[in-house]
Amino acid sequence: MDFISTFQSGGFSMYILFICFIMVLVIAGERYKYYKSVKVNNEDFIEQLKIILKQKNWKYAMELCKSDESLISAVAETGIESLINKNANISAAIEARSAVVIANLKRNLNFLDTMVMIAPIIGLLGTVLNIMASLNEKAEQTSGIGVIIAGALSSTAFGLFIAASSIVILSYFNYRLEKMTNEIGEISNMLNSQTLKNDEK
Secondary structure (H helix, E strand, O other): OOHHHHHHHOOHHHHHHHHHHHHHHHHHHHHHHHHHHOOOOOHHHHHHHHHHHHHOOHHHHHHHHHHHOOHHHHHHHHHHHHHHOOOOOHHHHHHHHHHHHHHHHHOOHHHHHHHHHHHHHHHHHHHHHHHHHHHHHOOOOHHHHHHHHHHHHHHHHHHHHHHHHHHHHHHHHHHHHHHHHHHHHHHHHHHHHHHHHHHHO
16 A cells, blocks of 8 residues: 555544644754754853852853853853852752743653653554444455554554654753753852852851
């Protein structure tokens, strides 16, 4: 059977799965575009910031953050601004800014996670319903049962394909997310250590 025939033999669930697949592609494209616009390799920025913080050159630290224009630098800028203003709740300020950054990174990823679980279920449901309907129509045509089952299983196969695709895409973005989260944590620890040093004095 060609693709169109295979698709049609899967029944109504194939159309639902096709819509789900298009949504997965749209979200993957949007997230890829966003993550591509976000600076990922921030090692140089973090190392430069470490040196500047040791020197307690807050003005230069602020200039570095503003010139970098990354999500990490935005978090660092919030913390440094709190240090300059001698804000007692620097940790809360950093956490609030970090929460916004991480929320933007996580946006729509929960849909991909949902697709991993629901796509195979929709496919399996379509297979079961399609087999039941086909067998009722062709109860006396036992020679065609193999064709019936083969066509019905196409919805399960498509559902598994969508789930597998979603897993791969989600794994990629989770890797990027984890890397950014770790860097935010490192920035937070650096700035909090500066607060403790100031308190000791």
